[in-house]
C-alpha cells in the first residue's frame with residue numbers, strides 16, 4: 475500500500491488541498507468560538523430558535539433535543555425526526571448557537587418539503603458507502619493482477635465519494651439560506667447580529683467545499699497513479 479502514499483502526485487495534488495481543508499477547519503472553530511461569545515439581544519436559545527424555524531415551516535413532527543455530543547456535532551436525524559443540538563448550542567443565547575440551530579432546522583424543512591438534492595443524495599448514498607470501502611482495494615487488486623477493468627470499476631466507485639460531497643454542497647448551502655431567511659423574517663436576531671450568524675454558517679460551508687476538493691484531488695491523483703504503468 476505504501477506506493478499509494480509516497481508518490482509525487484500525492485504531494486502536489488492532495489497535500490495542498492489537505493492544508494486548505496485544515497485552514498477551513500481552523501476557521502470554523504475560531505469563528506464559532508468568537509460568535510459563541512456574542513449574545514443575541516433578543517435572548518432566545520438555540521433550542522427556541524430551531525423550534526421557531528420548525529413553526530415557520532409548519533413542521534410539527536420534529537423534536538429538538540439536547541445531545542451530549544461535543545462542539546459542532548449538531549445535526550438533524552431524518553430517521554427519528556430529531557434535531558440534536560450540542561451543549562454550546564441548545565441552551566445558549568449566542569449568535570453562533572442561533573445560526574447553527576436554525577441551520578439544522580433548515581435541514582428538517584428540506585426533508586419536510588421533499589427538497590430534491592436530498593433525494594438524490596440518499597439515492598447515491600449506498601453506492602458511496604460501497605465506494606469508500608471497496609473502491610481503492612478493488613483498484614489495487616486490478617493494478618497488482620493487471621486486470622484493467624477492475625481498476626476502472628474501483629476508481630468509479632471511489633468517485634462516488636466526491637459525487638456525494640458535490641451533492642452535499644447545495645443541501646448545506648440551502649439549509650443555511652433557509653436559516654438566515656427565517657432569522658430575518660422572524661426578527662430572531664437584531665440587524666447587526668445577523669452578520670455573525672452568517673459568518674458561522676459560511677465558515678461551515680467552507681469545510682464542505684474543501685472536503686470536496688480533497689476528494690477530487692485524491693481521485694485525480696489515483697487516476698494518474700494507476701494509469702502510469704498501463
Ligand SMILES: [Zn+2]
Nearest residue numbers: 577581646649
Ligand atoms: Zn448542515
